[in-house]
Amino acid sequence: MAAPSANGERVVIIGGGPGGYESALVAAQLGAQVTVVDSDGIGGSAVLTDCVPSKTLIATAELMIEVAGAAELGVNFRDQAGDAATSLSVDLARVNARVKQLAADQSGDIERRLAREGVTVVAGRGRLDGPHRVIATLPHGTEQTLPADAVLIATGAAPRTLPTAQPDGERILTWEQVYDLDETPEKLIVVGSGVTGAEFASAYLALGVDVTLVSSRDRVLPSEDAEAAAVLEEVSTRRGMKLLSKSRMESVTRDGDTVTVTLTDGRSVQGSHCILALGSVPKTADLGLEDAGVMVNDGGFIYVDRVSRTSARGVYAAGDCTGVLMLASVAAMQGRIAMWHFLGDTVRPLDLKKVSSNVFTAPEIATVGWSQQSIDDGEMQAETVMLRMSGNARAKMQGVHDGFVKLFCRPGTGIVVGGVVVGPRASELIHPVSIAVAESLTADQLAQAFTVYPSMSGSIAEAARRLHRV
Structure with missing residues (x-):
């Protein structure tokens, strides 16, 4: 028509x-x-200042993570003299350009x-x-x-600021101002553990920066799937991030090249730069x-x-x-x-309830439909299955150890009502789950669609097969 x-x-x-x-x-x-x-x-x-720039920065961070894990796959780097290369570095000025x-x-x-x-x-x-x-x-x-x-x-x-935490565009920054940095921060403090704060903390950590994440909540990503957030916390701290949970920021001040974040309990954290991720x-x-x-x-x-x-x-x-x-x-x-x-x-x-979203951290966290929290609270009756990525053949080949696939379906009808994917390129892997949610497909219909072997998406089909009821 x-x-x-x-x-x-x-x-x-x-x-x-x-x-x-x-x-x-x-x-x-x-x-x-x-x-x-x-x-x-x-x-x-x-x-101009948010999605495209931040995900471009994150693309460089992802490459750094892949290269850092190359030795596990049998790839070694040598310098011109033939000696083993011992470190990775990033030219932040070129990245930001x-x-x-x-x-x-x-x-x-x-x-x-x-x-x-x-x-x-x-x-x-x-x-x-x-x-x-x-x-x-x-x-x-x-x-x-x-x-x-x-x-x-x-x-x-626009980025939210506070009278006690005013950006100067040089060392105290909103997420829109970070792309004017020419030198890599020596020690970065990120205030705010929502999506924006978690993404920048994860990205700069991968770029080799000493990162401290200040969170007023008891965990990062308080609005996301709790098990997914736990994976991100474990991976981030394993890679060297310092996480200060239940730590509310009182003020951010600068003295020369030093930035001080003072907390409401009297503690303080010092660094070379601070990113304010306080909402919009x-x-x-x-x-x-x-x-x-x-x-x-x-x-x-x-x-x-x-x-x-x-x-x-x-x-x-x-x-x-x-x-x-x-x-x-x-x-x-x-x-x-x-x-x-x-x-x-x-x-x-x-x-x-049909919107798919993604947190571009390392690993990524993608979600669609009803959440685990809503199911736990009784807002939606659903059966749940979760598969760890560590059991996926393609994940093993690529040296991926962290992450999972989780599916939710209605008891009786088997209709898929939500899902979570945690892992590399989760933003791409969530799409078949998003289609299932949007079109009210059953777990059996999702399971019976062909997937490539080996592939990460195979875990989605396998999770759907485990939701089959005779």
């Missing part, structure tokens, strides 16, 4: 990140007149795609002037008025939301329903500014859903 035609409906999008540019592409495909007002660069923080270049290239690719699809990009800061008009303040201070039949707000979020705050101030009838919560996040509608008719919102689930993939889907809904195409409301 052909997609509906928008008949020239005017769509104005504030923000050019994944929620913004993906919604623009959908609206243009459906025949709308689309304008994106963007002040930070097309791609937003996901492309590559990171920033890849981010800029990706941003340029997206902007060219928008141009090809007929989307107008206005460089400026947008704000609502009622629900059906956007005022764009251009770089030289003039204003441009943009009438709209629908507006989508996708302004994203929405970029929703001064957007004219209240006057347009757009409601926000106490934290400034915009209320939206499952088709991305705000409380104002004709105004939608997507991405981190909604606080729904801070993933680029969710932002993009929220934006697409908004345009499908407004322009009359077939739309399925957002279902967070």
Whole structure:
């Protein structure tokens, strides 16, 4: 069936990140007149300062880990004199130059795609002037008025800081500022053990940095699968990371080349650099939301329903500014859903139980669907099976010792309702489980699909076979 035609409906999008540019592409495909007002660069923080840069840095870290384990596979390194090489090192300036270049290239690719699809990009800061008009303040201070039949707000979020922990961009850094480092930190303190903190701590540890992770909780990744977090903790401490759990940061100060993190119990930790991973705050101030009838919560996040509608008719919102689930993939889907809904195409409301996500640590942690915690709490009745990666033939060949595959399925029907993968490239391995969850496949259906032998994905099929009931 052909997609509906928008008949020239005017769509104005504030923000050019994944929620913004993906919604623009959908609206243009459906025949709308689309304008994106963007002040930070097309791609937003996901492309320019967050997802793309951090995962590029992590790609270098992954290579360091693989090379460090080469001896187990029988690979030795020699210097020019023929002597055994005794250490690995990284040129952080070159790494960061590559990171920033890849981010800029990706941003340029997206902007060219928008141009090809007929989307107008206005460089400026947008704000609502009622629900059906956007005022764009251009770089030289003039204003441009943009009438709209629908507006989508996708302004994203920024790193959270505290009055007692202010970044200086040199030694006290947010995760958006680390790519200006030219020299490898001698001793890095990461404050915050959520996804961002865990990823950077893991990456810099792999790059050979002395890393201390300060966590206010009793474990890293408190919102992730507990068994997966335990594997990451064990691997990270084995590789040399210092983990300070149940340690709440009071302040971060700098004296010359020394950074001091003071804890609320009076202890302190000193290092050469500190990364603040304290969460995010929405970029929703001064957007004219209240006057347009757009409601926000106490934290400034915009209320939206499952088709991305705000409380104002004709105004939608997507991405981190909604606080729904801070993933680029969710932002993009929220934006697409908004345009499908407004322009009359077939739309399925957002279902967070079908979202797959990944923590890019070493090892990676990928999840989809219902969690072990929800099952333990009785929110979902499910049977569980877990297989250690150490029993997988391909894992043995590649020297992989840590990680597991876990599947959850409904008793009786056998429908797969969730899963966890911990190991190298877990972000790729979760996909068959994600398909099973999205399409309500049974464990038997998942088990009966062919896998390559030997392969890591074979463990997913094997776990599914163990859930078979006669």
